[in-house]
Amino acid sequence: MDSNLRWKAVFIALVILLCIFGLVGLPTFPTSLAQLRDNFTRRIKLGLDLQGGTHLILQVQVNEAVSLQTDQTIDHLGTQLRDKNIRYEDLRKVGDTQILVHNLAPEGTAAFRDLLSSNFGEWDVAPAPGEQSGYLLTIKPSTVAAIQAQTMSQSEDTIRRRIDALGLTEPVVAPYGQGDNEIIVELPGEGDPNRAKSVIQAGGQLELRRVQDPNPYPSEAAALGAHGGILPPATELLPSKTVDASGQGSWYLVDRSPIITGRDLRNATAIPSTDNPGSYEVNFTLSTDAARRFGPFTEQNVGRPMAIVLDRKVESAPTIQSRIEDSGRITGRFGQQEANDLALVLRAGALPASIRYLEERTVGPSLGADSIRHGVQASIISLLVVLIFMVFYYRLSGVNAVVALLLNLVILLAALAYFGAVLTLPGIAGVILTIGMGVDSNVLIFERIREELRAGKAAASAVDMGFKRAFLTIIDTHVTTVVSAVFLFVFGTGPVRGFAVTLTIGLIANLFTAVYVSRVIFDWHLAKMPRQAALSI
Amino acid sequence: MDFFRHDVNLDWMGKTKYFVALSLTLLIIGTASWIHKGSLDYGIDFKGGTLVYVRFASTPPVDKWRQGLVQQGLGDSVIQQISDIASPNANEVVIYLPQQGQGNEALDAGKGAILNALHATLGSGEAGKQDFNGASPDMIADVLTRKDPLSAGPAGATRYQQLAKQLTDYRDRQARGVVSNLDNLRDAGAPPSVLSALRDSFYAGPFAVVNVEIVGPKVGADLRRQAVYVTLYALAGMLVYIALRFELVYGAAAVLAVFHDVLITLGLFSLLHFEISLTVIAALLTLVGYSMNDTIVIFDRIRENLRLMRREPFKEIVNRSINQTLSRTILTSGLTFLTVLVLFLMGGQVLRSFSFALVVGILVGTYSSFGIAAPLVVAWNHWKGQGAVPVSGTTAGSKTRPAETQGRLAPAGRR
Numbered sequence: 001m002d003s004n005l006r007w008k009a010v011f012i013a014l015v016i017l018l019c020i021f022g023l024v025g026l027p028t029f030p031t032s033l034a035q036l037r038d039n040f041t042r043r044i045k046l047g048l049d050l051q052g053g054t055h056l057i058l059q060v061q062v063n064e065a066v067s068l069q070t071d072q073t074i075d076h077l078g079t080q081l082r083d084k085n086i087r088y089e090d091l092r093k094v095g096d097t098q099i100l101v102h103n104l105a106p107e108g109t110a111a112f113r114d115l116l117s118s119n120f121g122e123w124d125v126a127p128a129p130g131e132q133s134g135y136l137l138t139i140k141p142s143t144v145a146a147i148q149a150q151t152m153s154q155s156e157d158t159i160r161r162r163i164d165a166l167g168l169t170e171p172v173v174a175p176y177g178q179g180d181n182e183i184i185v186e187l188p189g190e191g192d193p194n195r196a197k198s199v200i201q202a203g204g205q206l207e208l209r210r211v212q213d214p215n216p217y218p219s220e221a222a223a224l225g226a227h228g229g230i231l232p233p234a235t236e237l238l239p240s241k242t243v244d245a246s247g248q249g250s251w252y253l254v255d256r257s258p259i260i261t262g263r264d265l266r267n268a269t270a271i272p273s274t275d276n277p278g279s280y281e282v283n284f285t286l287s288t289d290a291a292r293r294f295g296p297f298t299e300q301n302v303g304r305p306m307a308i309v310l311d312r313k314v315e316s317a318p319t320i321q322s323r324i325e326d327s328g329r330i331t332g333r334f335g336q337q338e339a340n341d342l343a344l345v346l347r348a349g350a351l352p353a354s355i356r357y358l359e360e361r362t363v364g365p366s367l368g369a370d371s372i373r374h375g376v377q378a379s380i381i382s383l384l385v386v387l388i389f390m391v392f393y394y395r396l397s398g399v400n401a402v403v404a405l406l407l408n409l410v411i412l413l414a415a416l417a418y419f420g421a422v423l424t425l426p427g428i429a430g431v432i433l434t435i436g437m438g439v440d441s442n443v444l445i446f447e448r449i450r451e452e453l454r455a456g457k458a459a460a461s462a463v464d465m466g467f468k469r470a471f472l473t474i475i476d477t478h479v480t481t482v483v484s485a486v487f488l489f490v491f492g493t494g495p496v497r498g499f500a501v502t503l504t505i506g507l508i509a510n511l512f513t514a515v516y517v518s519r520v521i522f523d524w525h526l527a528k529m530p531r532q533a534a535l536s537i
Numbered sequence: 538m539d540f541f542r543h544d545v546n547l548d549w550m551g552k553t554k555y556f557v558a559l560s561l562t563l564l565i566i567g568t569a570s571w572i573h574k575g576s577l578d579y580g581i582d583f584k585g586g587t588l589v590y591v592r593f594a595s596t597p598p599v600d601k602w603r604q605g606l607v608q609q610g611l612g613d614s615v616i617q618q619i620s621d622i623a624s625p626n627a628n629e630v631v632i633y634l635p636q637q638g639q640g641n642e643a644l645d646a647g648k649g650a651i652l653n654a655l656h657a658t659l660g661s662g663e664a665g666k667q668d669f670n671g672a673s674p675d676m677i678a679d680v681l682t683r684k685d686p687l688s689a690g691p692a693g694a695t696r697y698q699q700l701a702k703q704l705t706d707y708r709d710r711q712a713r714g715v716v717s718n719l720d721n722l723r724d725a726g727a728p729p730s731v732l733s734a735l736r737d738s739f740y741a742g743p744f745a746v747v748n749v750e751i752v753g754p755k756v757g758a759d760l761r762r763q764a765v766y767v768t769l770y771a772l773a774g775m776l777v778y779i780a781l782r783f784e785l786v787y788g789a790a791a792v793l794a795v796f797h798d799v800l801i802t803l804g805l806f807s808l809l810h811f812e813i814s815l816t817v818i819a820a821l822l823t824l825v826g827y828s829m830n831d832t833i834v835i836f837d838r839i840r841e842n843l844r845l846m847r848r849e850p851f852k853e854i855v856n857r858s859i860n861q862t863l864s865r866t867i868l869t870s871g872l873t874f875l876t877v878l879v880l881f882l883m884g885g886q887v888l889r890s891f892s893f894a895l896v897v898g899i900l901v902g903t904y905s906s907f908g909i910a911a912p913l914v915v916a917w918n919h920w921k922g923q924g925a926v927p928v929s930g931t932t933a934g935s936k937t938r939p940a941e942t943q944g945r946l947a948p949a950g951r952r
Contacts, residue, residue, distance in 0.1 A: 049887070057756060177759070192673065197645075357644040359756045364747040365705070366592070366714030367887075374885030381883060382876035389872065393538045425887055426816050432880050433823065433895070436873030437830075443872070444834070447865045454543060473837045476782060480833065481826035483774050488822050491767040496819045503823070 002527065008520045016407065019414035026417075043417040046188075047424030047498050050372050052365035053188035054196065055494060057358045060181045064353040065151040066144055067096040073120065073139075074099055080119065086111050097144065099123075099137040106133055151352045152181055159183065159355075161348035162199050176493070182358065184493070193362050195341070201355045203311035204345040206265070206284075207258035208328070210297075211305040211317055216240065216250035223251050241313040241332070252314050254307045259297050264290030266326075268346035270339035273331060280339035282330040284346060291326035299323040310342075375428035382432050383409075386439050394446055396536035400521045401442040404513040408438050411509040412502065421505075424498030434506030437481065441514035444470040449537055459535040463522050471515065478507050541864040549859045549907050550852045550915050556908035560797060567804010577807055580814035580890075581750050583764070585636040585757035587647035590619075590748035591655065593628040594717035597744075598658070605658030606632070611650055619886060628715075629747070636754055644753050652746070659743050668742035669735070670708070670715050677701035677735075686734035700731065714745045764818045768799070771822055775829055783836055790913035791832045794905040798828050802897050806890075816891040824898030827873070831866065832906040838862050839914075851918045859907050870903040 023043055030036040048055050074091050077099070081088060086108035092100040104112060112135075116125050122143040128134035152175065160173040168187050176184035187196055212235055217223035223237050224230075231237065234256045243249040268284040275281075286294055298306075298320050305317040308330050315332050334342065387405065391398040412434065416423060449466030457465065482504050489500035529535075571577060581588050591597070599618055606614050611634060619629040634647040643649075667676065678701035682694050689696055707725030708716050716722065719741050722732060772792050780788035799821055806813060838858035846854055877899060881892035 059755070180755075180759075358753040360644055360648075360749070360751040362749040364709075364714060364745065366709035366712075366745065367590070367747040369710045370713065371885055371887055374883060374888075378880045378883040378885075382879040385875050385879065386872055393540075393868075395538075425885075426819060426891065429880055429884065429888055429891060429895075432876050433873075436869075436876035437827070439872055440830070440869040443865055443868045447868070450539075451543070451861075469841075473834055476833045476837065477830035479778060480775050480829040481823070483778065484771050484822045484826035487767050487771040487774070488819055491763055492815065492819065496815055499816070499819050499823075 002523075005520065005523055005527065008516075009524065012517055012520060016410065019410050022414040022417050023410075044413065045416075045420060045422045046368075046372075047422045047427065047494060048186055048188055048361075048368075049363050049425045049495050050368050050375075050423065051188055052363050052368040053186065054193040054363075055359075055361045056185040056187075056193075056197065056200075057176060057360075058183050058185065058200070058355045059358050060152055060155045060183065060355060061353045062148040062151045062181050063096050065147050066139065069143075069147055070096060070099060070139065073123070073137075077101075077120065080115060081112070084108075084111055084115060086115070094136070097139045100128055100131075101135040101137065102128075102131065104133050104135060109133075148181065152183075154352045155355070156183055158204075158349050158351050159185065159200050162202075162344060163187070163196065165344045165348060166196060166199060168196070186494070193360070195337070197357070197360075199341050199345060201357075202341070202345045202351075203354065204262065204348070204350040205311050206260075206262040206346055206350070207309040208260040209254040209258045209307045209309055210301060211307050212253040212255065214305060216252050216317070218248065218250060220251055223253055227253075238307070238309060238312060238314050241310065241315050250314075252307050252317060254309070254314075258309070260286065260290055260294060262346060262350045265346055268343040270334070270336070270343045273334075275331065280334045280336050281332070282334070282339050282343045282346065284328055284330070284343075286326040286328075288326075295323055295325045371425045375425055379428060379432050379435075383435055386435055390439065390442070394537050396525075397446055397449075397522075400518055400525075401439065401446070401514075403521060404442060404518045405435065405438055407517060408434065408506065408509050408513040411513065412506045415505045415509065416502070421501050422494075422498055423502070424495040426495045427498035427502040430499045430502030430506060433503060434510065438506065438510040438514060440477070441470075441474045441510055442518065444473060445514070445518065446537060449535070453535065453537070459529070459533070460526050462535065463519075463526065467515065467519055474511070474515065478511060482507055541867075543864070545860050545863065547856070547860060549856050550912060553912040553915075556904075556912065560801075560905075560909060563801045564797070564804065567801055567808060571804060571807040574807060577803060578810060578812045579761075580812035580817070581633070581752050581757075582815040583757050583761050583813065585752045585754045587634040587645075587651070588748070588750040589632045589634075589648060589651050589746060591630050591632070591744050592714045592747050593630070593744045594715045594741075595628060597628055597630045599630060602630075602654070602658050605654045606651070609650055609654040609657070611647075611654065614651070636757075644751055648749055648751060655744065663740045666738055666740045669719060669739040670742040670745040672705075672739065674698070674701040674705045677704060677739075680738045681731065681734060684734040684738070686730040687728070700727065703727075714747050715743075716741050760815065764815075768818070768822065768825070771825060772796070775825070779829070779833070779836075782833075783840065786917050787836050787914060790910045790917070791829055791836070793913060794832055794910035795825050795828045795902075797909050798824060798898060798901045798905050801901050802894055805897050806894070809893075811890045811893055814890060816888070817894050820891045820894035820898065824895060824902055827899060828902030828905055831870070831903050832910045834862055834865065835859055835906050835911060836914075839911075852915055855911050855915055859911060866903060866906070870899060874899045 024030055024036045024039045026039065026043060028035070028039070030039055070093055074093060078091050081091075087105035088101055088108075089103035090100075092102060094100050101112075113125070116123065116137070120137070122140050123137045124140055125135050125137050128136040156173060156175065160171075163171045163173060163185065169189055171188070172184065172186035174184055176182040185196075185200065187193065212232065213223075213226070217226065217237075220237055231253065235253055236256050237251050238254055239251055240249040264286050266285045266287045268282055270280050270282050273279045273281040301320050302322060303319065305319050307317045308315045308328070310330070315330055318329075318331075330342070383405075387402050390401045390405075394401060409431065412431065415421070445466050448470045449462050452462035452465045453459070485500040485504045485507075489497055489504070492500060526535075597618065599616055603616055606612070606616070613635055615633045617631050617633075619631055632651055634651060667680075669677075678694070678698045681697040681701060685693060687693060687696070704722055704725050704727060707722065708714065711724070712721065719732065719736050719739065722735065723729075727735070772795065775795075776788045776792045778788075779791050802821065802824065803813075805811075806817070811817075835858055838861055839855055842854045842858050842861075846857065849857075874896070877892055877895040880888065881896050884892050
């Protein structure tokens, strides 16, 4: 036999071995049938629609971060204008991205512009339309883009940390879509999506602030009334988290600036409450730097209440008994899971902007099991139909096609395992379609060979011409389908992507099996056949 | 074995007017249905809303339930019992709640309302006990580890995890998600002590939610837009590819044929009340690829025959090409059609619309190659008044010299 042919056969055998190894040989080499099966199920990653799980698309409200930046700029600008004695009537926020400086004293204009260009470089200034001496500051688009990008990446990281802390198997957190600040979260396996959703969405912004007045007020109006209608400088009113039966809460007058924020936490844990047996509380410890601030602060404020503020609501306001260095408690009537989730969220960090859910899909495991069953049954039946037909119609060459087709499927599955690609229900449909379209290549070649034989060519020559003539057509047809699949991959999510991936890999593998492997088998057969014998096709 | 006579000489191009008539009829019927309804039957992917699939242990009380939903203020919901070729006794119901306004309410408000209605109508089970049909393996393992019916002590945790997985596997695979009586768990291999521990903490709820899909308004609108763009881009990509491999007119003919296929498929979808979902778009793009395939095989043969049969009129060359590829076309379409037919019948309810698109698509796609694309090329050729269209591209060594081309004007009277 031609030694070239022998090398080709060896090469094909190696490919087969590699594929089989990829499917059942990892992670541990199997020593029993059960382990073989176990490896196989582990190697093929199932999509959410087959194993069950939850798929969420959420949108980060990045405008909040921009708006926050504008707020902070107003504060800073106000302070600096006053420091430089530049008089103005009012600083007002317009929308999320603009600041109106109302009635700036004309003699301060030059100093104003100097100040802006030196300290507020991210803002464009223009005369305010319709105002005599007012200016409209607009934040630069490039700065907006930078804030949005940073908010997105910080949100993604925080969400990922929170989900990892929930201990789910192989979750997915990734940016999604065409730049609309969307993130996709996939949580495979069973479980209550509601818990995951609330953990993801929780603001998690912790602040410790000093309380100005010893007692809380029953309403905002009462608080204002007690201070003659205007709140003292650098303070604000925050509501309590708990409300009584009629929906009324208390209002606390607290410092505007927190002494401690969530970023200063070193750790947070949930432990059973000592005061309220049966409920839980969250203990947190502070970083060294924060402790250095906190110690003197608490020492100076012994006897005064300190508000523990979570997401702009006062959880509790215990009185400072003595100097505290680096720890604190958040008490409230938390259940165990609530306390655990709060500790988790505090450890993972606060979200820089709030989250809105755009899409939620939950596939229960029983539906997943059904889908797998249907998909596998349909695959096997269609495979059998095709194989039986090919053998009947093309006799021994049909067997050639069968071998090529089976090898095609093995390579397809092995490729999925090696790339870690996910198999979805449409992906199984893609496998079935690969069977149908893959056999097309063989039919093209065989019909061509038959044509050449009818025209009187000898077996070897007919096979040669058959493959040559059909090759370009096969390339053309495969390319067009793969082009569709590529578009589907770029555009689709989850299940549709699974379909695009299996179809593409299946067709590329088909090029190898229907053209190369089939040819090798033919050549091998021809080499063994007597020269003038008829080809079984 | 061979089905075909290999000396057929059917006059395909002569039958063009029948093909056109057929295509027009199909297109008109399809588009009429579409227009009559106002729009296509969009699935939840495109129109937004909430879909909840619920499985029952026995026949679901649909009417009672419909009233319950109306009482909850969800009068515009649509409840449908699912009966499926593959699983006729499914006892499964799907509830669709259209998009409730564009506002900032929680995305899952609809799901919450539906579940409330379910519990209100069907009772929320026994106090203090959890619904076994809604419990995750972790929850079950938790309860078992606490109660420790097998007296396994602290080491029992893994054992209870495995047992819980076994029980839920039984529930999800054999019992299809709803266990009607906790005693049935004996078949899952649960020893009696475990069963009584379960009975203390769980009850067998009458239903299980097997699938929830909630699509907000933004996502739905995004997807509608994207679906159209992607299809157009894919068609443009293929037009370019075919124009490069053959000639621009071939590319245009192929794309028009594919367009025709997609329109007919969508028309049939509308006629037969199938919903257009994201996977259906995937099927449409696949059928675009498949129809192109088929058309390319014929074009390829035409290109080859142009080189060989230099004296024939173009129409004859096209006829001959179709006849020569007939066996391959019928075989491949037949085989591929069989595989997607199997998928349609046995692939389960989730893939039904998808496989229907492929079933129709393969038939129409095969037909359009000789019924639409080839006649278009012939018509163009006729209109240009030449005997043949010079084919540029990468056919090996076939640079037709201009003199030869001109010399091939069809003899008078043979067009």
